[in-house]
Amino acid sequence: MGDITNLEPVAERVSRLRLGYSYARCRLAEPGEVPTLEEARKIIDKLYESGVPFFTKALIQDMWDQIKRDPAPGDKILTKDITGAVAEFEVETGRVRPWRVDGTEMEYVLKELVLSYQCRACLRSDVIRRYYPSQHWEPCSIKLMHRVQEWDSKTEKNIPWPGPMDREVVARTFQDKAQEWNESPACEKLKRILSSSAKNHEIDKVVGFALGTMSSQYFIEDGSLRTEDGWRSGSQHALLVTIVEWLKERDDKQKVLCYSQDPAYTEVDEKILKEAGIEVIEDPRGWLEVDEHSIVVSISPNVPAKEIITDIARPAVVIWYRVEFHDGLDTGLTDPDSSRSRAMMEGYELHEFGPDKEMFSDIVLYIRKSVAAPTPSSDGRFS
């Protein structure tokens, strides 16, 4: 197995940097034989089809615990790849690296570590994209990335991004979008379906994933600020509030736990959502909160939410993109369907509630057929 130093091609690094993240370097603790490209894909498929969980709460918790300890540059974060081999991520917080964009030399600095989730389709594409012909292979379903920021060596300072939008402006957008949603036939239909088909499910928590930021603004090519992405986010959070209100009424409760996880949230989102009864939580706590007594809402995530949830829980209710009959292999989809998510959905009843596709995409409601919470086997699997 070859040495792993600075593997990523520049073009790839640049596109990731625009997203604000850079993968931490990784190597196997005990490098062995490197499989051929074809063999590597077969190993992934075989493990996936045999039911080996790619995501477990224990794995997520363990990696979170390690990065929360604030590791120093040069430290190693240990994990296991899907084959069970021990892999090490190198901590490089604070390091400054060169960055070339369209022929211009720039620099970026590596900030804190975050988790990056690789579904089966991502692992398969990575076999070609990242690992070959570099001659190393450690298929980790959870990798680590450093958040990155543009750096100015002359002043030794970060180059800041535009801050969040004004709180009043965001609050008004959220209000308008909530009103639009609350007055829509889809909102009424959603409550009606929940009242008839989820009336006996024991539910104590609502968890949102990837519902977006209502307040971020960023520069676009002509130099102006782009702000309208918050509209979809406003509508989607309004849907989350509707579910909480429905649950409060059903159970005659003053308060229902409602968490939402999206790394894009700003302090403005956090304040506005808190006023609406939604607690913003950091990644990866959302996954750890989801269980058989939860309602999960995930819309258009840049993270394989379906594959993660499918491996770790059987929530009472799920709202996400309609699960379809193809696996999204080689499509680059960030939240593809898979044989596992299709198998999970066999235990659920699909309900259409017709939300506006422009604001919500093609989301549908799934309610678990069994009112009683299923129990996982000792290795955490639901089969």
Ligand SMILES: C[S@@+](CC[C@H](N)C(=O)[O-])C[C@H]1O[C@@H](n2cnc3c(N)ncnc32)[C@H](O)[C@@H]1O
């Ligand atoms: C394409 S945007 C969709 C936003 C919004 N739901 C919409 O439909 O417009 C994808 C979202 O996934 C979020 N995301 C990425 N990684 C995530 C994670 N680990 N947990 C939760 N959300 C995540 C991104 O921050 C981003 O807001």
